[in-house]
Amino acid sequence: MAGYAGNKDQVLNRLRRIEGQVRGLQRMVEEDTYCIDVLTQVSAVTKALQAVALGLLDDHLGHCVRDAVTSGGAEADEKVAEASAAIARLVRS
Amino acid sequence: MAGYAGNKDQVLNRLRRIEGQVRGLQRMVEEDTYCIDVLTQVSAVTKALQAVALGLLDDHLGHCVRDAVTSGGAEADEKVAEASAAIARLVRS
Amino acid sequence: MAGYAGNKDQVLNRLRRIEGQVRGLQRMVEEDTYCIDVLTQVSAVTKALQAVALGLLDDHLGHCVRDAVTSGGAEADEKVAEASAAIARLVRS
Amino acid sequence: MAGYAGNKDQVLNRLRRIEGQVRGLQRMVEEDTYCIDVLTQVSAVTKALQAVALGLLDDHLGHCVRDAVTSGGAEADEKVAEASAAIARLVRS
Secondary structure (H helix, E strand, O other): OOOOHHHHHHHHHHHHHHHHHHHHHHHHHOOOOOOOHHHHHHHHHHHHHHHHHHHHHHHHHHHHHHHHHHHOOHHHHHHHHHHHHHHHHHOOO | OOOHHHHHHHHHHHHHHHHHHHHHHHHHOOEEEEEEEEHHHHHHHHHHHHHHHHHHHHHHHHHHHHHHHHOOOOHHHHHHHHHHHHHHHHHOO | OOOHHHHHHHHHHHHHHHHHHHHHHHHHHHHOEEEEHHHHHHHHHHHHHHHHHHHHHHHHHHHHHHHHHOOHHHHHHHHHHHHHHHHHHHHHO | OOOHHHHHHHHHHHHHHHHHHHHHHHHHHHHHOOHOOOOOOOHHHHHHHHHHHHHOOOHHHHHHHHHHHHHHHHHHHHHHHHHHHHHHHHHHH
16 A cells, blocks of 8 residues: 555645646746746745655555564565655655 | 757756646546546656756756866865765755 | 664764765865856755765664554654654755 | 856855755765765755856857847847857756
8 A cells, every 4th residue: 555545635635736836937937927926936846745745655665664673574674765765865856 | 058058948948847747647636537647647747847957957067067177276176066066956856 | 763873884984974065065165166167066065964964864764763653652643743844955956 | 258247246145055056065975974965955055157148158158149140140140049058058968
């Protein structure tokens, strides 16, 4: 089961809103909206995506990583390494 | 005229691909895809959005800011300040 | 005990190297080095600091958070929430 | 002349403060300060470095790029391309 199972509707709602924002960006470009206004909106969408990522990561630590640690064994090491790699990708993106 | 006028189709194509990626994220969540795989894809979409932003900014500097400087006058100051503010929002998002 | 206890020397070495890089930046500015070259070096120092942060976070998850989960109880919730908040600060900085 | 010539003292003061913060980080690690507190301070230093970068970039656009555009010719293209590349490094760091 995914770590975000308990928040699935919330995650989906956020992603649908982001999809709408990306379509809004397309309209802005089609209508030749001033560059700076398009850029402001791109920054807003980027922040919304990061909020989704931070939520997923929080769920992942609180469920998947936690469960692996509770179960013990080598899987816990693997989960921590995997979470760290995901955090690094996020920080560098 | 927007600074990205000469690249409008390219910008729109990128935004449509990003829209498709965001819909792909929704499918991943609906199908309970493992958190880390969803996170990897969120990082990819974030990078794609940043590439759009960097392209728009390059066009803006090379057209809007440049034209304002060539025309001279107070508008040039304003355009530089505006571009710097947009860069700051981008770096902090 | 801090989660980075086993890597303390490595963390200190990285921070000393970063201190040297920041002093190098001061010299560059004192000698009126071209802006773009200073900026390239600022980006390098920022990346070095992020690498320190990612290392600390990995140690924190693998030791502090993990130990709290193994011990069980409310402390585990607290540690996960605290780690998520630290990740959010890192992603947004 | 560097674009930040008029702000040189301010840039140097900021960099000296950042050097002090990095030394503070070393003390924190030597004294086994709790990971999350070290991480919070690393985020603060990263933000201070980004503020230096954004200031340098603003000076660069307002002086070096602007002067190149006013002078006209191929140098203007080069300066814009160079600034865009520096912004990209900053966004991705």
